[in-house]
Amino acid sequence: MNIKEPMTKFGYEKVQAEITKLKMVDRPQTVKDIEEALEHGDLKENAEYHAAKEKQRLIDGRLIELSDLISNAQIIDPASLAHSRVSFGSTVVLLDVDSDKEVTYTIVGGCESNPDIGLISFNSPLSKQLLGKEEGDEVRVKLPGGVKEYEIEEVKYQEIVFECN
Numbered sequence: 001m002n003i004k005e006p007m008t009k010f011g012y013e014k015v016q017a018e019i020t021k022l023k024m025v026d027r028p029q030t031v032k033d034i035e036e037a038l039e040h041g042d043l044k045e046n047a048e049y050h051a052a053k054e055k056q057r058l059i060d061g062r063l064i065e066l067s068d069l070i071s072n073a074q075i076i077d078p079a080s081l082a083h084s085r086v087s088f089g090s091t092v093v094l095l096d097v098d099s100d101k102e103v104t105y106t107i108v109g110g111c112e113s114n115p116d117i118g119l120i121s122f123n124s125p126l127s128k129q130l131l132g133k134e135e136g137d138e139v140r141v142k143l144p145g146g147v148k149e150y151e152i153e154e155v156k157y158q159e160i161v162f163e164c165n
Contacts, residue, residue: 004072004074006076007110008078008109011108012073015111022059026059030052030056033055034049037052076089078160084134086107086133086134089157090155090156091104091105092106092107095150095153096148096150097151102153105126106120107130107131110123114162117161125142130152133155134155135152137151
């Protein structure tokens with residue numbers, strides 16, 4: 001049984017664009033590079049040939065990975081969901097109980113995550129422990145860096161900004 005991968009329309013289109021680029025630009029160029037390298041003769045000492053074949057192998061692997069992701073994609077419009085509790089697409093304002101520092105995260109699909117701008121994967125350890133919680137809840141989360149205690153200050157939906165300007 002395949003596990004569905006939640007993502008927004010933006011994430012789906014981003015993955016589709018990468019597949020198209022790999023198929024239409026990168027792979028054909030790599031095939032040309034292999035053909036050119038073959039013209040140089042002796043394959044044992046032909047670094048260009050071996051580099052191009054490795055690049056082709058990586059491209060093919062990435063295409064398989066992205067195709068699997070697309071086939072398991074479940075496109076969700078976060079605006080259509082209730083955000084009284086933390087769910088996919090929720091923006092969550094957390095107060096670190098120890099440091100009194102506020103942090104804000106938005107829960108998105110794995111291919112859309114960018115922790116540097118506050119977008120965390122639906123499958124991340126933090127997200128998994130926040131899902132279903134609501135404003136005012138205190139939560140102790142086990143993270144790779146240790147245990148943290150947060151109070152959920154706010155759960156809301158706001159338009160998701162996927163890229164920094």
